[in-house]
Amino acid sequence: MQPFSFQTVYLNKNEIMLDKSNFNNLTAEEKRVIINKGTEMPFTGEFNSWKKAGTFICRQCEAPLYHSDAKFDSGCGWPSFDEEIKDAVKRVPDADGRRVEIICNHCEGHLGHVFVGERFTDKNTRHCVNSISLKFIED
Numbered sequence: 318m319q320p321f322s323f324q325t326v327y328l329n330k331n332e333i334m335l336d337k338s339n340f341n342n343l344t345a346e347e348k349r350v351i352i353n354k355g356t357e358m359p360f361t362g363e364f365n366s367w368k369k370a371g372t373f374i375c376r377q378c379e380a381p382l383y384h385s386d387a388k389f390d391s392g393c394g395w396p397s398f399d400e401e402i403k404d405a406v407k408r409v410p411d412a413d414g415r416r417v418e419i420i421c422n423h424c425e426g427h428l429g430h431v432f433v434g435e436r437f438t439d440k441n442t443r444h445c446v447n448s449i450s451l452k453f454i455e456d
């Protein structure tokens with residue numbers, strides 16, 4: 318068997334997978350959330366109360382999405398961020414006609430939803446993200 322290698326490009330210190338054939342394989346539960354736009358149960362995700370310093374990257378394509386300094390505790394049960402890494406996250410109208418869905422700008426994997434006007438932080442924005450859509454690289 319040939320050793321498997323990803324074709325990668327370096328952006329800062331993180332690797333981004335260039336094309337779909339190189340994306341990480343997803344488990345059934347990861348697919349349910351990331352591909353089929355599902356939601357993990359609140360207070361169950363591994364990053365909900367995560368406090369380490371580093372960068373959250375896309376589970377599927379490993380594009381950097383959020384820095385830990387944008388993470389705050391909203392008490393909502395999912396990791397919350399008040400700012401994305403520039404141009405990393407795309408906002409699209411949710412199928413429910415009310416909310417704004419957020420997806421990875423690189424692979425279009427589902428992340429969660431973004432809410433504004435709740436006054437949790439000065440940026441007045443809450444990216445409510447499924448832990449399962451993320452991976453973490455410690456500083």
Ligand SMILES: [Zn+2]
Nearest residue numbers: 375378421424
């Ligand atoms: Zn992605």
